[in-house]
Amino acid sequence: MGVARIEERFRTSGKKSVLVVYLTVGDPSVDDTLACALAALEAGADVLELGVPFSDPTADGPVIAAASYRAIHRGGSLRAALGIAEQIRKTRSEPLILFTYYNPIVAFGEAKVVDAADRAGVDGFLVVDLPPEEGALLRSAAAEKKLAMIPLIAPTTGREREPRVLSGASGFAYYVSVTNVTKTKAPLAQAARDATGLRERAGLPVVVGFGIRTPEDARTVTQAGVDGVVVGTAVVRAMADATTPDARRAAVASLVGRLRAGLDA
Numbered sequence: 001m002g003v004a005r006i007e008e009r010f011r012t013s014g015k016k017s018v019l020v021v022y023l024t025v026g027d028p029s030v031d032d033t034l035a036c037a038l039a040a041l042e043a044g045a046d047v048l049e050l051g052v053p054f055s056d057p058t059a060d061g062p063v064i065a066a067a068s069y070r071a072i073h074r075g076g077s078l079r080a081a082l083g084i085a086e087q088i089r090k091t092r093s094e095p096l097i098l099f100t101y102y103n104p105i106v107a108f109g110e111a112k113v114v115d116a117a118d119r120a121g122v123d124g125f126l127v128v129d130l131p132p133e134e135g136a137l138l139r140s141a142a143a144e145k146k147l148a149m150i151p152l153i154a155p156t157t158g159r160e161r162e163p164r165v166l167s168g169a170s171g172f173a174y175y176v177s178v179t180n181v182t183k184t185k186a187p188l189a190q191a192a193r194d195a196t197g198l199r200e201r202a203g204l205p206v207v208v209g210f211g212i213r214t215p216e217d218a219r220t221v222t223q224a225g226v227d228g229v230v231v232g233t234a235v236v237r238a239m240a241d242a243t244t245p246d247a248r249r250a251a252v253a254s255l256v257g258r259l260r261a262g263l264d265a
Contacts, residue, residue: 002146005123006095006171009046010205010227017263018228019218020207021045021256022099024067024236025084026053026076032245033076034084036252040235041092043253044260048088049126049230050081052100059101059128059152061210063233067240078104078113082120089121096122097150097171102130105138114141124148124171132164139168150174153198155191162201172205173198174230177212188217192224199226215262222263231259 001008010018021040025033037048051064053071060068068076078100085096098117105113105127117125124147127135142149148171155176157165166173175198177191192208199206208221209230218229238255242248 002118002123003148003170004146005093006047006148009095010172017218017222017226018046018205018207019044019256019260019263020047020049020097020209020228020230021235022049022051022064022209022230022232023239024051024053024064024071024076025081026071026074027067027236028070028074028239028248030075030080030084032239032248033080034087035245035249036235036239037084037088038092039249039253040256041088041094043256045094045256046228047095047097049097049099049232050084050122051232052076052078052081052098052104054101054104057101061233063237063240067236078108082116082122085117085122086120095124095171097124097126097148098122099126099128102127102135105135110135110138111141114138114145114147117147118145122147124150126150126152126174128152132167143168148172151202152176153202155194162198166202166204169202169204172207172227173202175206175208175226177208177210188212188220189224192221192226195221196225215258215265218259218263219265229259229263231255 053068053076057065057068151169175195205227207228213234238251242251
């Protein structure tokens with residue numbers, strides 16, 4: 001369904017805000033990623049980002065960067081992410097996003113990866129290091145299959161460049177809070193206020209990510225009027241801290257459940 005599935009989720013979720021959950025594919029194993037992905041969806045995640053591990057994860061914080069390094073040595077890859085998506089799609093209907101760097105896509109083949117993603121039930125791509133001037137083949141192939149190309153916007157993007165980044169974007173926009181440590185609510189609240197303006201300019205739902213760890217953080221963001229939040233580092237850390245597959249699934253389900261309850265309160 002691609003873009004249509006994402007649009008439907010934002011339009012008809014029936015929840016106060018959409019919860020997007022990120023996992024690194026292959027950390028601590030591909031099987032664990034699949035099990036925890038399903039646990040997250042069952043606990044109330046609305047959208048799932050399958051993070052493709054990359055050897056130079058410059059856009060990620062230290063927790064996800066470390067998970068990416070581990071995952072590369074434990075079977076994590078773009079192909080593994082597609083396999084997980086295919087398995088999830090057998091039982092779940094929530095939108096699935098491939099969160100990746102551009103290099104794995106080029107190595108796989110741009111048109112080829114779009115075909116594979118479409119077959120696997122993936123709904124869109126978020127390519128964190130792809131400037132709007134590049135990736136024409138990927139973008140055109142995704143548009144043909146009606147798969148979303150999700151833009152990543154930061155406060156440093158600048159109003160002059162923003163229209164280029166948003167050109168051809170679909171699904172939703174991901175606004176990155178530049179706050180590295182969220183021990184107070186003020187920085188997140190400001191990021192959320194900035195993101196509401198982006199929604200009007202983009203003509204798309206907007207979610208805020210980076211630095212959201214607790215239900216209180218999530219509420220701070222959504223109370224400003226944005227459409228949802230992305231939680232990645234907290235999920236990856238919860239999985240890394242658990243010592244058994246059952247404990248990992250339980251940790252993810254508990255965290256996502258608390259976040260869901262916090263957003264719905």
